[in-house]
Amino acid sequence: MASGRAQLSNIFLRGLTLTSRFLFVFFIARFVGPTLLGTYGIFTATVGYALYFVGLDFYTYSTREMLKEKKTEWGRFLKSQLILSLLLYAIFIPSIGSLFSFNVLPRELMAWFFVILILEHVNQELGRLLVAISEQLLASLALFLRQGIWAILVVALMAANAETRTLNYVFAAWAISGFFAAILAMYRLKHLGISGWHHTVDWVWIIKGIKICIPLLCATLAIRGLSTLDRYWLQAIGGTEVVGAYVLFLGMASTMMAFLDAGVFAYGYPILIRTYQKEDSICFRKELRKMLRQTFIFSALFSAASLSILPFLLKWIGNSFYIQNHAIYPWLLLATFVNALGMIPHYGLYAQGKDRPIIVSHLVSVVIFAATTWLLSAIMPLLAVPIGLVSAYGYIFIWKSFAFLKLTPKEYNFALA
Known part of the structure; x- marks a missing residue:
């Protein structure tokens, strides 16, 4: 019975997230007009695409490898993946930043872009890990927090106060929600007994994973x-x-x-x-x-x-x-x-x-x-x-x-x- 309730709750949260995102586009179209909506659309598409460069979809390899081992060894994999991500950020951030240098995206949004990019990447990886360890309900709750609830709050704020109808409020709400979603996921993972962080970075494992993922x-x-x-x-x-x-x-x-x-x-x-x-x-x-x-x-x-x-x-x-x-x-x-x-x-x-x-x-x-x-x-x-x-x-x-x-x-x- 408990598992049935959990599955229903999971479906409800997923549906609520999708519905809120669907309605958000229509409300923001009403409040900010087509030009700002167009900027928002280009911004979100670019964030979504940049995630593939800083993540390489490496989870398709790392998650499978981790699940073969005990949790006491997971720290070795997570540490290696973290180092890989830091290297990828160092490689790709200059080229991504050029989008703002050449005014492809408005320069005033650059800070929001990189904050949201990092938070989305962290949340994406944490969410995938939660799903892999059968914590689907918590993963859906974190997803709703970072993709659904802030959209509802922004719409309510814009409806109440015309001065808030700017993209800065949209991106601020997105970033704050993403931060708390990450905290929620990390809090749960902290209590899983993951260890193995003392191991050195496994470059052979990283290179093998890159060859598989590319x-x-x-x-x-x-x-x-x-x-x-x-x-x-x-x-x-x-x-x-x-x-x-x-x-x-x-x-x-x-x-x-x-x-x-x-x-x-x-x-x-x-x-x-x-x-x-x-x-x-x-x-x-x-x-x-x-x-x-x-x-x-x-x-x-x-x-x-x-x-x-x-x-x-x-x-x-x-x-x-x-x-x-x-x-x-x-x-x-x-x-x-x-x-x-x-x-x-x-x-x-x-x-x-x-x-x-x-x-x-x-x-x-x-x-x-x-x-x-x-x-x-x-x-x-x-x-x-x-x-x-x-x-x-x-x-x-x-x-x-x-x-x-x-x-x-x-x-x-x-x-x-």
């Missing part, structure tokens, strides 16, 4: 690069104000993917891995069909619902600029829908350990996006970036689907068996 990291940087390059490209085409409209509509469309991640993919792909390892082809096919069915139904319902309520939301925001640029939304919705469908063959390949098609498709997708957007920029400047995303995700979906059909044994291939 190939998939390149693919991740490519696919995540689409959600960073899109905003910078749109800024170059139409200005920061247009990026504000784009961020508003993207925030609504991406909610579909966020709920699918939390409610479908997070539960489905571990089952695919487990059933493939157990050579249970029947359950493997069954789970893939289930994921495809749930993804299609939820995406269709979400698309219909969001297209229906969008006019009312734009009227409530009360800014004609968003209404004038509402044509962006159907394309972003289509891009998200195609991306969601592409996750089915993605996880089918991933569960079998067949990473090469995933890596290749992600790398080539950036070229597809750039080519499509460049060709359309002159004739359809407003829609060039969204259509570029549709092309990129469409290519990924087709490539992974063909790769899945070709590489998957017939008994595991639900499309052939």
Whole structure:
């Protein structure tokens, strides 16, 4: 019974976090206008992308290695990973700082950027560690604290006092919440009996981990690069104000993917891995069909619902600029829908350990996006970036689907068996 309550609490916290982030974009669009919203969107995308450079997704290697050992040895791994992170900060901070030197991002936001980047990185690693040791509820609570509660508080503050409707208040609330989320996670980890900190830094272990992480990291940087390059490209085409409209509509469309991640993919792909390892082809096919069915139904319902309520939301925001640029939304919705469908063959390949098609498709997708957007920029400047995303995700979906059909044994291939 206790575990059931914990699972329900976990789902509730995750849902509350997603909902608060969804509503936050609409409220901030109402309060600060498209230009500041565009700056916020570029800022958050850049923070998210920079995390991959200072983290290297090294957790995919370190977490697995730690779980093989007793907690009395974990300090050795965590210490080595910490040193690696410090080196990565030393390497990449100058190049990241150049974004402010060349005014790609406003210089007055530089201090907030690096404070939030460090806090997000620390919280990300701590959250992953909590999940790995089956502290999902605490991980969800920390996630809500750093991503959900501050958004609610900022909206309440801006509604009560017009003088607080600036990005400084947004980033201050984000940083404070991130600090307390980190304290909460570290407090729990302190009582786990982790030791082994006296060991010297294991450079052999670090180098081995980097070699393992780099190939998939390149693919991740490519696919995540689409959600960073899109905003910078749109800024170059139409200005920061247009990026504000784009961020508003993207925030609504991406909610579909966020709920699918939390409610479908997070539960489905571990089952695919487990059933493939157990050579249970029947359950493997069954789970893939289930994921495809749930993804299609939820995406269709979400698309219909969001297209229906969008006019009312734009009227409530009360800014004609968003209404004038509402044509962006159907394309972003289509891009998200195609991306969601592409996750089915993605996880089918991933569960079998067949990473090469995933890596290749992600790398080539950036070229597809750039080519499509460049060709359309002159004739359809407003829609060039969204259509570029549709092309990129469409290519990924087709490539992974063909790769899945070709590489998957017939008994595991639900499309052939």
